[in-house]
Amino acid sequence: MSEEFKIIFSGPMGAGKTTAIAAISDEAPVSTDVVNTDRAAFDKELTTAGLDYGRIEIDAETSVRLYGTPGQLRFRFMWDILGHNAAGVVILLDASQADALVQLDAFVEAFGAGKRAPLVIGVGRCAEPGALALDAFAQRLENHGLNLPLFGVDVRRREDVLLLVDTLLCLLEVSDPARLHA
Amino acid sequence: MSAGPRFGRVATGMAQKHLDTFAQTTPGVVSAVLMSADGFEIVSLQVGKGGAARLAAMGSSLSAIGSAIAKEAGIVECNRMVIESDSGTVVIMNVPESRPPMSLAVIANDNSMLGQLLWSAKTCCAAIARAFRE
Ligand SMILES: Nc1nc2c(ncn2[C@@H]2O[C@H](COP(=O)(O)OP(=O)(O)O)[C@@H](O)[C@H]2O)c(=O)[nH]1
Numbered sequence: 001m002s003e004e005f006k007i008i009f010s011g012p013m014g015a016g017k018t019t020a021i022a023a024i025s026d027e028a029p030v031s032t033d034v035v036n037t038d039r040a041a042f043d044k045e046l047t048t049a050g051l052d053y054g055r056i057e058i059d060a061e062t063s064v065r066l067y068g069t070p071g072q073l074r075f076r077f078m079w080d081i082l083g084h085n086a087a088g089v090v091i092l093l094d095a096s097q098a099d100a101l102v103q104l105d106a107f108v109e110a111f112g113a114g115k116r117a118p119l120v121i122g123v124g125r126c127a128e129p130g131a132l133a134l135d136a137f138a139q140r141l142e143n144h145g146l147n148l149p150l151f152g153v154d155v156r157r158r159e160d161v162l163l164l165v166d167t168l169l170c171l172l173e174v175s176d177p178a179r180l181h182a
Numbered sequence: 183m184s185a186g187p188r189f190g191r192v193a194t195g196m197a198q199k200h201l202d203t204f205a206q207t208t209p210g211v212v213s214a215v216l217m218s219a220d221g222f223e224i225v226s227l228q229v230g231k232g233g234a235a236r237l238a239a240m241g242s243s244l245s246a247i248g249s250a251i252a253k254e255a256g257i258v259e260c261n262r263m264v265i266e267s268d269s270g271t272v273v274i275m276n277v278p279e280s281r282p283p284m285s286l287a288v289i290a291n292d293n294s295m296l297g298q299l300l301w302s303a304k305t306c307c308a309a310i311a312r313a314f315r316e
């Protein structure tokens with residue numbers, strides 16, 4: 001029997017949620033990006049005001065609906081709307097941002113720290129000068145007593161984003177084995 | 183406080199006046215917020231501080247999703263969105279050709295008439311657009 005999962009991509013502005021969904025979606029993604037007037041928060045042309053949507057077929061039995069949230073706190077209500085009934089959550093972070101660890105805490109907490117639904121974390125721009133090491137993120141999670149899958153990724157690379165999705169699907173299988181083989 | 187200075191003091195001042203006039207001359211208008219497409223309050227009317235910021239963020243999300251749906255449906259541009267209930271109406275209307283892109287959210291009670299509300303809001307948006315072009 002075929003299964004369809006809903007996965008959410010969240011994380012702060014500029015981490016690469018929109019890019020990640022576009023990188024793996026089989027169909028042209030739905031985008032709601034608009035002109036970004038807050039260049040101080042993150043210097044890029046566009047920002048997501050509503051949601052991103054894409055879809056990917058993993059194999060003949062498994063497809064995944066991909067939803068991206070806006071990153072800014074003022075759009076927090078969209079995190080809850082989109083997070084509703086999500087099978088799993090991908091949190092993307094930007095290691096070159098000074099507040100990346102605070103953002104890690106905020107998003108992990110907002111999405112239930114992996115206790116409501118499986119959660120994986122992708123950290124981008126690790127190689128940039130001055131970027132936080134991946135270890136700093138792992139340590140931070142450990143300090144909170146959390147052991148969540150953590151990967152250094154480049155969201156522009158399809159394989160990297162697929163790794164995050166595959167990991168989530170594995171976690172789902174483990175947490176509810178009946179589901180994938182029903 | 184709004185994100186005023188970023189959007190130009192003179193233009194936001196004029197936009198506030200247009201909004202005031204709109205509310206005074208249109209029956210049933212309860213509150214209104216002019217917001218940037220990325221969800222910042224520019225000016226508002228009769229909404230508490232937190233309320234205006236919230237309405238700006240939610241209004242811009244709705245507007246962005248509305249535009250995406252219109253595009254999916256093959257409609258070129260989504261000019262406005264209307265949410266109707268027995269006790270009131272919410273209208274979100276794009277300000278034409280504004281830089282940066284912005285829209286107006288209006289909340290009206292059951293004293294309003296939809297036709298009049300839309301026409302008035304459209305006139306207000308046109309005036310606001312001029313203010314931001316000058
Ligand atoms: N140079 C560089 N750019 C990156 C890297 N990761 C992501 N980006 C870019 O960062 C931007 C992320 O923007 P976006 O996907 O809109 O982020 P969102 O706000 O999370 O949706 C895109 O322009 C990506 O191409 C990276 O490792 N190196």
Ligand SMILES: [Mg+2]
Binds near residue numbers: 019048052068069
């Ligand atoms: Mg985005």
